[in-house]
Amino acid sequence: MKDFLINSIYRASEGEGVNIGTSQVFVRFQGCAVGCLNCDSMDTWDFDPSTVMSLNEVMAAVEYQGRMGSIKRVSITGGDPLHPKHTPRVLELAKELKAKGYWINIEAAGTRVVDELFDLIDFISFDFKTPSTGVATNPQLIRRVLEQYGNRSQIKSVIENKADFSAALMAHQWVLENTDIFLTPWVLTPAYNLNEEFPQQRFQDIIKWNEESGAPFRVIGQQHKWIFGPDKKQV
Numbered sequence: 001m002k003d004f005l006i007n008s009i010y011r012a013s014e015g016e017g018v019n020i021g022t023s024q025v026f027v028r029f030q031g032c033a034v035g036c037l038n039c040d041s042m043d044t045w046d047f048d049p050s051t052v053m054s055l056n057e058v059m060a061a062v063e064y065q066g067r068m069g070s071i072k073r074v075s076i077t078g079g080d081p082l083h084p085k086h087t088p089r090v091l092e093l094a095k096e097l098k099a100k101g102y103w104i105n106i107e108a109a110g111t112r113v114v115d116e117l118f119d120l121i122d123f124i125s126f127d128f129k130t131p132s133t134g135v136a137t138n139p140q141l142i143r144r145v146l147e148q149y150g151n152r153s154q155i156k157s158v159i160e161n162k163a164d165f166s167a168a169l170m171a172h173q174w175v176l177e178n179t180d181i182f183l184t185p186w187v188l189t190p191a192y193n194l195n196e197e198f199p200q201q202r203f204q205d206i207i208k209w210n211e212e213s214g215a216p217f218r219v220i221g222q223q224h225k226w227i228f229g230p231d232k233k234q235v
């Protein structure tokens with residue numbers, strides 16, 4: 001049955017976060033209702049029924065893109081793969097991938113924790129949304145991810161300006177005060193917006209603010225945007 005809404009399936013290096021530089025196959029689901037103001041993938045927002053694939057077709061594309069199964073790492077992303085319209089399909093896909101020996105990352109928008117799925121997944125990248133996104137993340141969800149999945153996750157925040165940095169810092173401090181063990185990396189991703197020149201000053205500012213605050217974060221840019229430009233897709 002063709003009921004997977006898929007934007008694209010392609011091989012590329014992980015461009016951001018603690019697994020940066022690792023080759024993997026990206027399965028990008030089509031459809032997101034989160035509505036980040038600075039989203040760089042607005043083409044993935046529509047729940048477009050013309051993009052459907054079957055589980056077999058998705059698995060065949062993953063294997064083909066992974067050089068006939070020699071690259072056994074998959075990142076499930078979107079869109080929002082944790083939207084309730086997608087999660088039953090993502091769960092099916094994750095079970096099939098695990099049965100075939102794949103390592104799986106999921107890109108979670110910070111809006112929900114799906115235990116049945118997270119229990120299967122090898123690595124969870126969970127967003128804490130900052131003010132420039134226009135979306136709020138409940139810090140209780142961050143705490144839940146850290147407590148249940150802290151040894152195989154990262155928290156990730158896009159930073160556009162000082163207000164974003166301050167919001168991430170406040171959330172980090174709240175989590176420190178309310179969580180027993182907190183060793184999970186919290187990554188700041190300096191914004192590099194569509195049609196923008198490389199924002200060197202923003203990177204330098206964020207590194208400086210982090211150091212002035214005792215360096216609670218790791219600052220990691222999106223290297224695919226340096227290499228291919230901020231507008232290029234499927235890289």
Ligand code: SF4
Pocket residue numbers: 032033034035036038039040041042044078079080109
């Ligand atoms: S969750 Fe991701 S795809 Fe959805 S609007 Fe935000 S950045 Fe864009």
